Amino acid sequence: MNTEEKLNASYPSMRSLLPYFLYLRPHLVPFAGALAFGAIYGISSGFGLPFMTDQVFPKIFPSSTDSVQLTSLELLMYILWFPLVFIVRGISSFCNSYLINFCGMKVLERVRVDVFSKIQRLPLSFFNQHQTGDLLSRVTADTAQLQNAVLSVSNDLIRQPITFVGAISALCVMAIQRDGMGFVLLCLLAIPLCVFPIRRVGNLLMNKALGLQQQTGGLTAVLNENLAGPAEIRSLNLQDREVSRFHDQSQKFFSARMKVVKYSHILTPLIEIITATGISVAIFQAARSSIHLDAVVPVIVALYMSYEPVKKLGTIHNTIKQGLASLKRIQEILDTEESISDPPSPVSIGKIEGKITFKDVSFYYSSPNGKAHEEAALHSISLEIQPGEIVAIVGRSGSGKTTLAGLLNRLQDPSTGTVLLDDVDLKNLPLNKLREAVASVPQKPFLFDTSVRENIQLGQSSYSRDSIENALKNANAWEFVSSMKEGINQSIGEFGSRLSGGQLQRLALARAFYRNSPILLLDEATSALDADNEEKIHQVMKKLTEGKTALLIAHRFSSIRLAHRIIVLDEGKIVADGKHDDIYRDCAVYQALYDSQLQDT
Numbered sequence: 001m002n003t004e005e006k007l008n009a010s011y012p013s014m015r016s017l018l019p020y021f022l023y024l025r026p027h028l029v030p031f032a033g034a035l036a037f038g039a040i041y042g043i044s045s046g047f048g049l050p051f052m053t054d055q056v057f058p059k060i061f062p063s064s065t066d067s068v069q070l071t072s073l074e075l076l077m078y079i080l081w082f083p084l085v086f087i088v089r090g091i092s093s094f095c096n097s098y099l100i101n102f103c104g105m106k107v108l109e110r111v112r113v114d115v116f117s118k119i120q121r122l123p124l125s126f127f128n129q130h131q132t133g134d135l136l137s138r139v140t141a142d143t144a145q146l147q148n149a150v151l152s153v154s155n156d157l158i159r160q161p162i163t164f165v166g167a168i169s170a171l172c173v174m175a176i177q178r179d180g181m182g183f184v185l186l187c188l189l190a191i192p193l194c195v196f197p198i199r200r201v202g203n204l205l206m207n208k209a210l211g212l213q214q215q216t217g218g219l220t221a222v223l224n225e226n227l228a229g230p231a232e233i234r235s236l237n238l239q240d241r242e243v244s245r246f247h248d249q250s251q252k253f254f255s256a257r258m259k260v261v262k263y264s265h266i267l268t269p270l271i272e273i274i275t276a277t278g279i280s281v282a283i284f285q286a287a288r289s290s291i292h293l294d295a296v297v298p299v300i301v302a303l304y305m306s307y308e309p310v311k312k313l314g315t316i317h318n319t320i321k322q323g324l325a326s327l328k329r330i331q332e333i334l335d336t337e338e339s340i341s342d343p344p345s346p347v348s349i350g351k352i353e354g355k356i357t358f359k360d361v362s363f364y365y366s367s368p369n370g371k372a373h374e375e376a377a378l379h380s381i382s383l384e385i386q387p388g389e390i391v392a393i394v395g396r397s398g399s400g401k402t403t404l405a406g407l408l409n410r411l412q413d414p415s416t417g418t419v420l421l422d423d424v425d426l427k428n429l430p431l432n433k434l435r436e437a438v439a440s441v442p443q444k445p446f447l448f449d450t451s452v453r454e455n456i457q458l459g460q461s462s463y464s465r466d467s468i469e470n471a472l473k474n475a476n477a478w479e480f481v482s483s484m485k486e487g488i489n490q491s492i493g494e495f496g497s498r499l500s501g502g503q504l505q506r507l508a509l510a511r512a513f514y515r516n517s518p519i520l521l522l523d524e525a526t527s528a529l530d531a532d533n534e535e536k537i538h539q540v541m542k543k544l545t546e547g548k549t550a551l552l553i554a555h556r557f558s559s560i561r562l563a564h565r566i567i568v569l570d571e572g573k574i575v576a577d578g579k580h581d582d583i584y585r586d587c588a589v590y591q592a593l594y595d596s597q598l599q600d601t
């Protein structure tokens with residue numbers, strides 16, 4: 001394989017576009033209509049125009065030997081052929097484009113939704129390996145590029161070959177009818193010559209188009225990151241750095257774009273030069289064999305009509321190649337394994353009791369290149385939590401607390417070992433059921449740009465104002481929510497930007513109250529409420545954990561008073577498990593953590 005072949009081997013082929021044509025199935029009627037209008041357009045352009053020039057011109061401008069003079073009415077009838085052919089061509093062109101765009105947009109709408117829904121099912125490790133901005137650009141810019149390719153394929157792949165065949169037929173008819181016109185067929189030899197630049201340029205373009213799409217992703221990524229941290233950028237004086245970062249990326253985008261522009265616009269002039277040479281040969285031959293002008297004009301029109309589709313098909317070939325580059329980026333998402341998915345035959349469990357077991361669990365994060373980190377975030381964790389037990393997990397920052405919690409609702413699966421709920425391996429439970437059973441209040445709560453009510457009620461269809469109000473009251477959030485202008489219907493802004501950190505955390509707690517799941521995961525769930533009265537927070541937590549199996553992750557020891565048992569994690573290992581007094585005596589890590597807090601307070 002030479003380098004170009006090797007390069008092409010890593011790209012999807014034209015055949016990979018085929019499955020997307022199957023998406024046309026629900027739109028067969030408009031698609032068939034589009035094809036029919038495309039055929040009418042092709043015939044009226046390729047055959048109709050030259051044929052009409054050939055047949056009608058001699059009638060309007062009879063040669064001097066013809067003595068028959070046309071009446072005005074007859075003249076009008078002949079002249080009307082011109083607008084008539086153009087009316088047919090124009091209407092069929094419009095209907096073809098309209099219907100084909102309709103079908104193309106429908107197909108792409110499905111591809112876009114497919115990609116989006118695939119993203120919903122991908123494991124968290126996928127997001128470690130991709131920048132958000134790049135993903136944004138794959139879902140928007142790459143699908144748009146693919147759409148462009150599918151549209152131009154569908155638009156012209158019918159019209160142009162039919163135009164081409166029509167024009168060639170017109171040429172053949174004329175060559176047969178008259179003597180000395182056989183040479184025009186020779187001029188068609190210019191067409192195979194066009195194939196070489198079309199292929200070569202198309203392949204180069206595919207490579208450049210991939211580069212361009214990557215730079216588009218890069219540009220979106222810089223913008224996305226910048227817009228996510230406006231406060232940090234200002235307080236750290238990073239404006240100039242950000243502008244220069246954006247400028248650099250913008251320049252990379254510019255040069256990638258210009259490469260695409262170069263290759264996508266070089267083809268048309270190349271083909272025009274080759275075909276103009278063909279037409280010149282035709283004129284030269286016509287002049288030498290002293291053929292009359294009115295016999296030459298239809299030939300030139302037919303030749304032009306046969307060259308034109310070649311030029312268009314060259315451009316389409318380019319567009320398809322760009323589309324294939326985008327398809328490669330889209331397929332990278334679509335082909336990613338859904339490592340965390342519903343089991344093929346899920347075990348049905350009735351009421352969940354809440355017994356949690358970790359059996360020799362280890363976990364490695366994957367690094368951005370997709371390989372597993374050498375360092376394990378969790379080492380051989382074995383642990384059993386009884387229904388209704390409240391367990392506190394403490395440990396230094398980075399010791400693996402959040403990672404451990406994430407295994408429980410299958411945000412991640414253990415690299416080795418098993419996690420069980422009521423003695424059933426989590427991997428055998430329906431994902432929905434598992435995630436319904438676990439209410440988690442994460443370290444950084446995420447709230448949607450919608451009303452307080454919807455944020456609390458998320459994922460649950462039934463809505464009762466009373467229970468939302470109760471949840472808010474239980475989480476000590478009612479006071480501030482009811483003082484807002486629109487109460488529980490007030491919108492809280494993107495990521496809850498209109499609320500304070502403590503208010504966001506209270507809403508996240510209210511969400512957990514509302515869900516009322518048998519298992520609770522509270523990861524630093526009260527860290528932003530430090531300024532609140534200790535006793536108030538304690539009451540909230542007590543009410544929330546009542547009758548539930550709960551994992552409390554907390555830096556603040558006062559908030560783990562509730563726990564029946566304390567587990568100490570250090571460097572991903574359990575170093576102590578028991579009651580405060582015992583582990584304070586036996587575990588140096590715990591002692592150090594506890595004492596440092598005492599000093600702080």
Ligand SMILES: Nc1ncnc2c1ncn2[C@@H]1O[C@H](COP(=O)(O)OP(=O)(O)OP(=O)(O)O)[C@@H](O)[C@H]1O
Nearest residue numbers: 128365366377395396397398399400401402403404
């Ligand atoms: N997405 C990730 N990709 C790679 N490594 C990660 C990722 N998240 C966490 N880690 C690493 O795993 C280890 C455990 O992290 P984890 O978030 O579980 O700690 P933690 O005990 O919750 O810390 P903290 O108290 O600061 O919240 C850390 O060394 C961290 O650097």
Ligand SMILES: [Mg+2]
Nearest residue numbers: 401402403443
């Ligand atoms: Mg954490």
